[in-house]
Amino acid sequence: MVYFVAFVLFGLLTSPCWFVAVALYSSTVEGHLPSATPEYDNIVAMLIFFASLDCFLPNPAGLLVGAITWAIGVACLSLPTTRKLLLFGYLMLTCVVERLAEIGVLELTK
Numbered sequence: 001m002v003y004f005v006a007f008v009l010f011g012l013l014t015s016p017c018w019f020v021a022v023a024l025y026s027s028t029v030e031g032h033l034p035s036a037t038p039e040y041d042n043i044v045a046m047l048i049f050f051a052s053l054d055c056f057l058p059n060p061a062g063l064l065v066g067a068i069t070w071a072i073g074v075a076c077l078s079l080p081t082t083r084k085l086l087l088f089g090y091l092m093l094t095c096v097v098e099r100l101a102e103i104g105v106l107e108l109t110k
Contacts, residue, residue, distance in 0.1 A: 003056075010055035013098050015048050021090035029083060037078045047073035051095075059099060066095050 022034055034040065047069065054066040070091040074084050 011052040014051045017094040021094050024090045025087045034077045043076050
């Protein structure tokens with residue numbers, strides 16, 4: 001039960017990473033929206049699920065596995081390569097902020 005609650009909390013921390021990164025991406029560039037990709041909803045759901053699982057790993061390894069997860073997800077989108085790199089950069093920025101929030105939450109529970 002504890003792991004399920006932790007997974008839900010990690011999901012609540014991970015999902016804003018995606019949506020904030022997409023909002024930053026959309027405010028930076030015109031056209032080529034990620035949501036125009038076929039099966040976009042399924043891709044996002046799978047990404048958030050697997051990125052939430054990555055949160056169980058300790059910080060250096062978890063950040064690396066999270067980066068790989070985000071990179072695979074961004075590669076599935078029908079965007080030009082430079083735009084994929086921009087979205088991936090925004091995702092990594094939000095992922096680092098998420099990891100800092102996790103550290104803060106874990107410090108409060110000690």
